[in-house]
Amino acid sequence: MSVETLKRAFADNLFYTQGKDTSWATRRDYYMALAYTVRDRLFHRFFKTRKRYFAKDVKVVCYLSAEFLMGRHLGNNLINLGIYDRVNEAVRESGLDLGKLIELEHDPGLGNGGLGRLAACFLDSLATLEVPAIGYGIRYEFGIFHQAIKDGWQVEVPDKWLRFGNPWEICRREASVQVKFGGHTETYHDQQGNPRVTWIHDRTVTAIPYDTPVPGYNTNTVNTLRLWRALAGDDFDFQAFNAGDYDGAVASKMSSETISKVLYPNDNTPQGRQLRLEQQFFFASASLQDIIRNHLRLHKNLDALYEGVAIQLNDTHPTVAIAELMRLLIDEHQYYWDKAWYITQKTFAYTNHTLLPEALERWPVSLFESLLPRHLEIIYEINHRFLEDIKTWFPDDEDRLGRMSIIEEFPEKSIRMANLACIGSHAINGVAALHTELLQKHTLRDFAELWPEKFFNKTNGVTPRRWILLSNPKLSELITEKIGDGWLSNLDQLKQLEPFVEDADFRRRWREVKHENKLQLTQYIWKHNSLEVDPHSIFDVQVKRLHEYKRQLLSALNIITLYNRIKENPNADVFPRTFIFGGKAAPGYYMAKLIIKLINAVAEVVNKDPEVHGRLKVAFLANFNVSLGQKIYPAADLSEQISTAGKEASGTGNMKFAMNGALTIGTLDGANIEIREEVGAENFFLFGLTAEEVQSTKVQGYNPMDYYHGNAELKAVIDRIDSGYFSHGNQELFKPIVDSLLHHDQYMLLADYQAYIDCQEKVVEAYKDQERWTKMSILNAARMGKFSSDRTINEYVNEIWKAKPVKVESEEYDSNNAGLNVQP
Structure with a gap:
């Protein structure tokens, strides 16, 4: 790990791995060579970790997730290995800039938002806490799409993140497994005369499998992220080729490989829905086969599978794994139903991530019948046995039977995956206190009444290594100077910053760090948006997945409100503000795309209007991802967390902003409630209806037109949109938005509008007093200890998974014994 050794390894990887010397090497060659140099050092700990787990026969946490939004690996791995400074020196002495090399790494677009980023934070914390774990998912060739903005509209472009290769992964072709689809089932009798079923696929x-090492911070533990790539069972039909059917010769290959092409294919078509189900079953089946294979290397049977592994379902996407494990146990390993069901329930746990009924997955029975006929039979049997129990426990309650059934009869006969997850798991958790409460009261009420002991709250968290240390090095340096570096593995230590709130010099340095971060973001905005913004203005930021319930549209209404005030009075006292948006809309989500268009249309007008005099600027930053987030969170002054109360499960962006000293304007929704409790109500800008008030208002009969006619300023905002002012006179373009607001307003923007506008004025008054604002900023960061993913994972480990940390010793690595008794 010495600088000289690192320099030599760097040069060797450039020459022998990249096949280049310094006269021909590109910057990307240097990045690849450096990545291989770091990966080589990761592998020492990687193999030692696996060897240790095997020797100790430890319980392993298997985290099944359709998304793993890991972000760039190089910088994070340097930090977790503790060699950032040495590598920086080695690279500098080689005549290169480490920061520029890090920027060359392409973000793996293997997630869409909080779900995937949470999974990545959890893997980081599991390794940091030395908990044996493996993440299972799909190696999407194109991942989530690359978002371009053309004429204000979102345009989806393939994200070719693998175009130049991925130096962090290792292909384990010898560990491949076969995943079956389609066909039919046949019944036979075993030697004891018991009926059995064979799936004729x-x-x-x-x-x-492709393995990526995941190192912990300041430990020797390196866990595994195993992602599956789909390949045809028969790549090439030689008979078809010889017959002149050249397309048919590779048809199977093309069809099969589509499974791992793109994250979340558009499911507005039957083909898209089928592909999504194929993806989910593909990685669930492959992962379970891998888990069973590894378990049987140390155990003679699967009787106590749940003592060797804990499988966590990250939302409903992997829930078909419950039916697949039952199939594997019953059909492949000859278990009888009751024993197989006991093993299955004890093995699985389920995390729910949504309160939106439309987001709880349902699959048509007809689709299951054609694609997974054996699993449909198993689900019917699970449901039959479960409903028989419900009839016993709740006699004469037909409505309850209908609500709790896995099979939904109307409007289309479908399988409710959330119900299957609840029935087939021994633990169910929400991801914030309010979210879990609402799950128990509403979304999953029947299951909570039946099994209250199954329900847990596990408030989300994020890793401070990436989201403070790597993203905000200047702030990290200032914090460490004052309280030492123990906070990086125990975020509660940030509380030690509180006494420095009264230190004027510390406050000045805190502001300087924020200003430097804002300067860096202004440079990014100028480079990518050709927009000059004032670093002294309030950076008002809303970056997250585009969805109506997250209410980016409410922010747009605020911008138009301020714009209208200036148009009515060019000398109006409007404090300089820069509104920054970022986030992707699902390809088939028209309204979300139209909101992106409106934000960009407002930006076009506001940014060019000479009467505004730079008091307002609006920037939509395209292709929001982990790396862009690392630039934005440290620079934000104000964090917009304004979802309709009762709709956001948790949020994790809210945590990243606050950790970096941004103040939050938000509703009492998701983890906002707990953030406000921790940082203090006086350091949080609260507005809007509560979840209970939202519900009661809708029950009483919510009429958005009452707000429209009763608020002149609001009416002027909507009228300006409706007039075509932001659409070059086209009154039809934004009509769907106007109609939605005035006649439906499902997410109650008009009800919360005035409270939001008033609260934004409080934000301005606080910001004008920079000493007060700085104190609030420091206290926000200092009181965020609860929201480390280390705390979240500790709770999972102790209360749900019942796993134990395993220390990996740091003695000299023995490459001769690295593979002893260890099969990929």
Whole structure:
């Protein structure tokens, strides 16, 4: 790990791995060479970790997730390995800039938002806490789309993140498994005369694992992220080729490999829905086969599988794994139903991430019948046995039977995956206190009444290594100077910053760090948006997935309100503000895309209007991802967390902003409630209806037109949109938004509008007093200890997974014994 050794390894990887010397090497060659140099050092700990787990026969946490939004690996791995400074020196002495090399790494777009980023934070914390774990998912070739903005509209472009290769992964082709689809089932009798079922499939897809090492911070533990790539069982039909059917010769290959092409294909078509289900079953089946194979290397049977592994379902996407494990136990390993069901329930736990009924997955029975006929039979049997129990426990309650059934009869006969997850798991958790409460009261009420002991709250958290240390090095340096670096593995230590709130010099330095971060973001905005923004203005930021319930539209109404005030009185006292947006809309979500168009249309007008005099600027930053987030969170003054109360499960962006000293304007929704409790009500800008008030207002009969006619300023805002002012006179373009607000307003923007506008004025008054604002900023960061993913994972480990940390010793690595008794 010495600088000289690192320099030599760097040069060797450039020459021998990249096949370049310094006269021909590109900057990307240097990045790849450096990545391989770091990966080589990761592998020492990686193999030692696996060897240790095998020797100790430890319980392993298996985290099944459709998304893993890992972000760039190089910088994070340097930090967690503790060699950032040495590598920086080695690179500098080689005549290069480490920061520029890090920027060359392409973000793996293997997630869409909080769900995938949470999974990545959890893997980081599991390794940091030395908990044996493996993440299972899909190696999407194109991942989530790359978002371009053309004429204000979102345009989806393939994200070719693998175009130049991925130096962090290792293909384990020898550990491939076969995943079956389609066909039919047949019944036979075993030697004891018991009926058994065989699945006669008609298509096989090969699942090839790619392993990425995940190092913990300041430990020797390096866990695994195993992602599956789909390959046809038979790549090439030679008979078809010889017959002149050249397309048919590779049809199977093309069809099978589509499974791991793109994250969340548009499901507005039957083909898209089928592909999504194929993806979910593909990685669930492959992962379970891998888990069972590893377990049987140390145990003679699967009787106590749940003592060797804890499988966490990250939302409903992997829930088909419950039916697949039952199939594997019953059909492949000859278990009887009761024993197989006991093992299955004890093995699985389920995290719910949504309160939106439309987001709780349902699959048509007809689709299951054609794609997974055996699993449909198993689900019917699970449901039959479960409903028989419900009839016993709740006699004469037909409505309850209908609500709790896995099978939904109307409007289309479908499988409710959330119900299957609840029935087939021993633990169910929400991801924030309010979210869990609402799950128990509303979304999953029947299951909470039946099994209250199954329900847990596990408030989300984020890793401070990436979201403070890596993202905000200047702030990290200031914090460490004052309280030492123990906060990086125990975020509660940030409370030690509180006494420095009264230190004028510390406050000045805190402001300087924020200003430097804002300067860096202004440079990014100028480079990518050709927009000059004032670093002294309030950076008012809302970056997250585009969805109506997250209410980016409410922010747009505020911008137009301020704009109208200036148009009515060019000398109006409007404090300089820069509104920054970022986030992707699902390809088939028209309204979310139209909101992006409106934000960009407002930006076009506001940014060019000479009467505004730079008091307002609006920037929509395209292709929001982890790396862009690392630039934005440290620079934000105000964090917009304004979802309709009762709709956001938790949020994690709210935590990243606050950790970096941004103040929050928000509703009592998701983790906002707990953030406000921790940082203090006086350091949080609260507005809007509560979840209970939202519900009661809708029950009483909510009429958005009453707000429209009763608030002149609000009416002027909506009228300006409706007039075509922001659409070059086209009154039809934004009509769907206007109609939605005036006649439906499902997410109650008009009800919360005035409270939001009033609260924004409080923000301005606080910001004008920079000493007060700085104190609030420091206290926000200092009181965020609860929101480390280390705390969240500790709770999962102790209360749900019942796993134990395993220390990996740091003695000299023995490459001769690295693979002893360890099979990929």
